Amino acid sequence: MRKRNYYGAHDGSINARNITHYHQPVGQNLLDDITERLTRSAQYQQRRAEIEDFNAHHPVLRRGLALMPIKFGIYFTSTFLNQEGALLLVYTDGSI
Numbered sequence: 001m002r003k004r005n006y007y008g009a010h011d012g013s014i015n016a017r018n019i020t021h022y023h024q025p026v027g028q029n030l031l032d033d034i035t036e037r038l039t040r041s042a043q044y045q046q047r048r049a050e051i052e053d054f055n056a057h058h059p060v061l062r063r064g065l066a067l068m069p070i071k072f073g074i075y076f077t078s079t080f081l082n083q084e085g086a087l088l089l090v091y092t093d094g095s096i
Contacts, residue, residue, distance in 0.1 A: 002069060006031050035069065 007026045008017030018026045039045065044067060051063045070084070090096055 003032075003035070006035075006069075031069065035067070039067065 007029045018029070020026060044065070047065055051065050054063050088096065
């Protein structure tokens, strides 16, 4: 689903798939290539298959893996808006 939301390939014309929410055209969209290279170098598909096999054999203890591309625009004029945050809770029993 997330890959469907990627910007389209730049073909010389400006279309809705190549315009940011700031109305700026995306001229060099490398996201598809970067994602493919990253998933290959990280052995993402193999690791997902191993995790699915593990989860199928362990009904209580579960594992997970995700690839989440995030677009971060630095167009904000207020510095306090140019930040991101994440909260991950890891408990002493190993659960997340």
